[in-house]
Amino acid sequence: MVRIIMHGCNGHMGQVITGIVKEDKDAEIVAGIDLVDNRDNGYPVFKSLKDCDVEADVVIDFASAKAEDALIDACLEKKLPVVVCTTGLSEEQLAKIREASREVAVLKSANMSLGVNTLLKLLQDAAKVLAPAGFDMEIVEKHHKHKLDAPSGTAIAMADSINEAMGNEYTYTYDRSGRRQERDPKEIGISAVRGGNIVGEHEVIFAGLDEVIEFKHTAYSKAVFAKGAVSAAKFLKGKGPGYYDMSDVIEANA
Numbered sequence: 174m175v176r177i178i179m180h181g182c183n184g185h186m187g188q189v190i191t192g193i194v195k196e197d198k199d200a201e202i203v204a205g206i207d208l209v210d211n212r213d214n215g216y217p218v219f220k221s222l223k224d225c226d227v228e229a230d231v232v233i234d235f236a237s238a239k240a241e242d243a244l245i246d247a248c249l250e251k252k253l254p255v256v257v258c259t260t261g262l263s264e265e266q267l268a269k270i271r272e273a274s275r276e277v278a279v280l281k282s283a284n285m286s287l288g289v290n291t292l293l294k295l296l297q298d299a300a301k302v303l304a305p306a307g308f309d310m311e312i313v314e315k316h317h318k319h320k321l322d323a324p325s326g327t328a329i330a331m332a333d334s335i336n337e338a339m340g341n342e343y344t345y346t347y348d349r350s351g352r353r354q355e356r357d358p359k360e361i362g363i364s365a366v367r368g369g370n371i372v373g374e375h376e377v378i379f380a381g382l383d384e385v386i387e388f389k390h391t392a393y394s395k396a397v398f399a400k401g402a403v404s405a406a407k408f409l410k411g412k413g414p415g416y417y418d419m420s421d422v423i424e425a426n427a
């Protein structure tokens with residue numbers, strides 16, 4: 174049984190996870206953290222992790238970049254492992270999370286779905302063949318109108334995965350408006366679309382001479398992320414300091 178503190182419990186993802194954990198005999202949400210306590214969750218809700226005095230094994234974080242620094246400080250103070258799913262984090266926050274993993278177990282992933290984490294590896298294989306053959310690489314992501322950050326954490330993770338496979342030679346271009354120059358062969362273009370209730374779509378386009386290959390992942394419900402986060406929490410329970418990602422969870426469950 175993993176005892177979870179749900180950071181951002183009253184948001185969209187926090188509520189989906191609350192529903193999923195209710196049906197899971199191996200997991201329990203013992204407390205939630207959110208700015209307002211306006212739901213009938215069946216567990217106590219605190220305004221910050223610092224104020225929370227409930228014993229737990231792991232924190233799952235789907236909240237806001239604005240809340241990340243205080244969350245990490247409190248995890249360090251309480252020696253609590255944390256699954257970081259919040260996106261839109263600054264370089265400083267990413268460095269702080271890395272540093273924290275020297276003292277507590279941290280699992281960070283911009284996308285908790287099995288599909289995207291499988292795709293991250295396939296993209297590396299494709300890029301190694303196609304980029305040297307002159308294919309240009311573009312990523313287009315689409316999300317719901319409520320999403321605050323752009324581009325998505327997943328789009329950046331996909332670009333990073335490709336770039337790592339290519340020796341980190343590529344730069345990222347987020348906006349071409351106002352430009353009057355040809356595309357740089359060593360760039361990865363990243364474009365964001367926002368509207369309606371699109372759960373999450375990511376397309377990676379390899380565009381060559383007279384042929385195009387496209388990889389596409391579509392999330393049809395937030396449950397794919399929620400299930401991944403609960404698996405990650407089970408994986409992290411009892412782990413000592415270290416930095417993990419979803420590939421570690423997938424490998425452990427294979």
Ligand SMILES: NC(=O)C1=CN([C@@H]2O[C@H](COP(=O)(O)OP(=O)(O)OC[C@H]3O[C@@H](n4cnc5c(N)ncnc54)[C@H](OP(=O)(O)O)[C@@H]3O)[C@@H](O)[C@H]2O)C=CC1
Nearest residue numbers: 181183184185186207235236240258259260283284285398
């Ligand atoms: N890694 C992954 O697979 C996924 C990551 N995400 C990411 O997770 C995050 C949350 O997404 P989502 O649930 O859709 O967003 P929501 O805005 O619906 O939920 C976030 C919740 O966190 C609350 N919150 C804001 N500030 C704080 C704070 N200081 N302390 C505690 N709680 C706070 C919000 O309160 P209020 O509404 O009052 O501001 C809200 O209830 C986003 O960054 C999103 O990109 C989302 C889906 C999948």
Ligand SMILES: O=C(O)C1=N[C@H](C(=O)O)C[C@H](O)C1
Nearest residue numbers: 260283284320325326327373
């Ligand atoms: O905010 C969302 O909804 C999502 N955010 C994550 C991201 O930024 O990549 C993952 C998923 O696509 C849904």
